[in-house]
Amino acid sequence: MKIFLINPSHGEVYGKLTPPDHPHLGLAYLGAVLEAEKHQVRIIDIDAEQMSLDGLACIIKDEKPDIVGITATTPVIYSALKIAEIVKVNSDSKTVIGGMHATLMPLECAENKSIDFVVFGEGEDTIVELLHCIQNKGDYSKVKGLVHKKDDKPVQNEPREPIQDLDSIPFPARYLFKNQKYTYPDALRFPAFPIITSRGCPGNCTFCTAKFMHGKRFRNRSARNILDEVEFLIKEYGAREIHIWDDNFITNRKRVFEFRDGIIKRKIKVLFSFPNGVRADFINREILQALKDMGTYSIAIGVESGNQRILDSIQKGIKLEQIENAFSLAKELHLETWGFFLLGLPEEDLKTIEETIEFAIKLDPDIAKFHILKPYPKSIVYEQLKQQGLIIDENYIHYGIHTGPVHRLPSVSQEQLLNLQKRAYRRFYMRPEKIIREISRLKSFNRLKLNFSAGISILRKIFFS
Secondary structure, three states: EEEEEEOOHHHHOOOOOOOOOOHHHHHHHHHHHHHHOEEEEEEEEOOOOOOOHHHHHHHHHHHHOOOOEEEHHHHHHHHHHHHHHHHHHOOEEEEEEEOEEEEOOHHHOOOOOOOOEEEEOOOOHHHHHHHHHHHHHHHHHHOOOOOEEEOOEEEEOOOOOOOOHHHHHOOOHHHHHOOHHHOOOOOOOEEEEEOOEEOEEEEOOOOOOOHHHHHHOOEEOOOOHHHHHHHHHHHHOOOEEEEOOOHHHHHHHHHHHHHHHHHOOOOOOOOEEEEEOOHHHOOOOHHHHHHHHHOOOOOOOEOOOOOOHHHHOOOOOOOOHHHHHHHHHHHHOOEEEEEEEEEEEOOOOOOHHHHHHHHHHHHOOEEEEEEEEEOOOHHHHHHHHOOOOOOOOOOOHOOOOOOOEEEEOOOOOOHHHHHHHHHHHHHHHHHHHHHHHHHHOOOHHHHHHHEEEHHHHHHHHHOOO
C-alpha cells in the first residue's frame, strides 16, 4: 500500500512557519516498521519542507495514497484535522490520526468526519494490524489501540499493551526526511541526530501526560542496540553529535555503565547531550562520570519549582537538596547544565514563583528555561484547574510550549504570569557576572552560533513574549 505520514505545521501556533529542530522520530519509527511490511512510505514534514496546504492538496490529488497518517500534539490538532479534510476532498484515501493528542482525546478526534481511524498509545503494532485489516477486510474491533467507526459513530477498542522488546523495533527511517531542512539549534557539532533509548516513566508528575502514551513501566533498549544505532548514524550520516531524548535514560544504571563501556570499547568519538532532562534524584557522581566518559558535554535537569511544598504538590518526588546536589556535581565535572522551570503550577502564588526565580539564580545553570505551565487534557493539573474554573482558554492552538498562559491562579492573573516569566529571564540572564561568564565561553564558532541562537530566544522572551 502507498502510505503518507504527515507532520502538521506549527505555523498557526507560533504565528509563522519555522523549520523544526529535528525530524519527528515517531514518524521515522512508523516509517521503518511499515517499510519492513513492504509498504511504500513517504513522510511529509510540512514546516521542514515549507509546504503550503494547497501544495499538499496537489500532491495528494496526484499521488493518490491509500492511507494518510497524521501525527498530532495538542497545539497542532487543528492543523492535523485540516490536513485530514484536504485529504478527503482530494482523494479516496483512508485517514488515520495518532500521536499524543490522539492518545489523550481519541473519541474527540474520531468525531471529526474527515478521520477514519484513531490510533492511541504506541502506534507501531497498531498501524501494522490496521493496514492488514484494511487490505484483508478484517474486523476492526479486534485491533487493540484503535478507534474505528461503526454506522459513522466512533467505537474505541481496548488499549494495546506497550511494546516490551524495544530492540525488536527497527531503527528510525531517517532517510525518509529531508535531513538538511532541520536546524538543531542546541547542537555544538554537526551533523547532529536525536535518538530515543527507552519508553515509559514510573514518575507521577501531575503536569505530565507521557504515561498515557508509553505507560508507567520503564522499558529500555539494550546498550548493544543503542551502540549499533550510534555507529550506524556515524557511518551513514557522518554524525558528530547525538541528542538522547529519553525521559529517563539514567533509570537503569547498569545500562548506563554498559553503554559507557561500549562507547570506549568501540572507540566511538561523538558528543552526547541530554536536552530532554534527567531526574535529579537519579544523579550521583558515578553516573555523571560515566556520562562524561562517554562524551557527554551537556545535561538538562527538570527542576520545576524552587519551593518544596509546590514540588510535593505536583508529586515530583524530589527534594530541593537533591536538585542542588545534582547541579553541583555536574559543575564539578565541567558538564554544561540546563535547568527547566515551570511557572504557574496549581497552589502557586507570587511568593512561590519568586522563590523559583531565586532558586534558579542560586543553581546558576548555563541555560535556564522558564516555561509557563500548559495544563494538557487528561493531566492531573488540567483536572485541578478545570474544577476550580481557572482554565481561561481551551483553544488548543494556544497550548504550545512557547505561547502565553491559558489559565490563571487564584492570586495570579494571566498577565502577571507573563510578566513573571519576563522577570525570570531578566533576573537570570541580565546579571553582569552571567554575561561575563557567557562571553568567556565563546571559544569556537559553533559555541558562538549556539549561544547566539540561545541569546536571540532569550531576548524574545524578555522583550516580546
